[in-house]
Amino acid sequence: MIPGPFRYRRVRSVDEAVALLSQLGTDAKILSGGQSLIPMMKFRLAEPTYLLDINAIPGLDFIEERDGMLHLGALVRESTLERSSLVRQRYPILHDTAEVIADPLVRNLATVGGNLAHGDPANDHPATMLALRAQVVARGPNGERIIPIDDFFVDTFVTALQPDELLTEIRIPAPPPRSGGAYLKFERKVGDYAIAAAAVFLALDEAGRITQAGIGLTNLAYKPLRALDAERALLGQQPSEELFRHAAELAAQATDPVSDLRGPADYKRAVARTMTLRALRRALERAQANA
């Protein structure tokens, strides 16, 4: 399959990318890892007339913790995230996520920035970022703005990014003591999108009560979901199997999956419940180990 014709430009800086985006408007698209965009272009589901390749912009692939935040550059590859010892030790939920995205070949190119900017409810990072209360940093002609993750996902394939904005960075609050997160995905085979997946982040106080709860769900609605009722049910409570079952049930009720190749809607809701329950258990284990 051959994509439609387009013009190509390798940009060398964020400023150059933003200037060209403002000039070219909606005709232009950013090319990052290309692992969603190029397949869509081959199917002619996307026919941009201009591709701005950001891969040669230096310094956009940082993974660093400073000022109480983890900073991830837009160009961090999934394979890099997966191999990062900082991520493995301090943010195991991110390691869980990177490891189950697509397959190792796709992960060598796919970027974290592209995974969010694509706005695909089937992608795995959105749920994790919702659970972690991440912030997305975007650069446009008027400078930088910070978009809270709750405002970022607008609709299927639609995010809060404007056509003249570049996603440059993702910021994640550093984990407090006694906290832990986990991402659990159920898929038909390696490399497939989730039937259902759940991201859970929990923090406990000294008495072991839940002080923070974040739950994000993948591929269970028209956009990435945050399970607000389930989060509320957990807050201030002592963790227990009964509480977790109740929260998982509330999370499943928040979903609105469609019946498709990956199964009927009821089945997906049931899988969502199970994935949430398992992710809650694993997040708790990690939080307790992190005391």
Next chain:
Amino acid sequence: METLPIQVTVNGRTYTAEVEPRLLLVHFLRDVLNLTGTHIGCDTTSCGACTVLWNGRPVKSCTVFAVQVDGGEILTVEGLERDGQLHPVQEGFWEEHGLQCGFCTPGMMMTAVALLNENPDPTEEEIRKAISGNLCRCTGYVNIVKAIQYAARKMREGATVHVGGA
């Protein structure tokens, strides 16, 4: 229609060409350079038959544009053999019967070469994970894993050619 000049080193040889931006890397290799060892299986980023190393990392060449690799280095299956000597991974596939129809084999071997460059002594699980983006419809993977283990042993034992390293 716009064309752009590119310069790419493929299997150690530098080529220059004028290409349309929409030309996929796999078509550049097969149709422009006549290197048909790299196969097209699904054409939809699913099977890994088209795997080549780009600056040492295995990627699906049906999902990269040739203009993206301008200035870069590509290694294809044709670049594995040196001076009539099979690469240990090729030898492993031969010795352990790591193929049946052979369609997945070039991509599978490129992934294996990259794995062994990064991790000379992988466990079976690490091998299976590394090749999980390369589909084989024939073998059931058992002999592919053995072939890669053979190559790992052989490469560790010594004096081996190290090609395609990052």
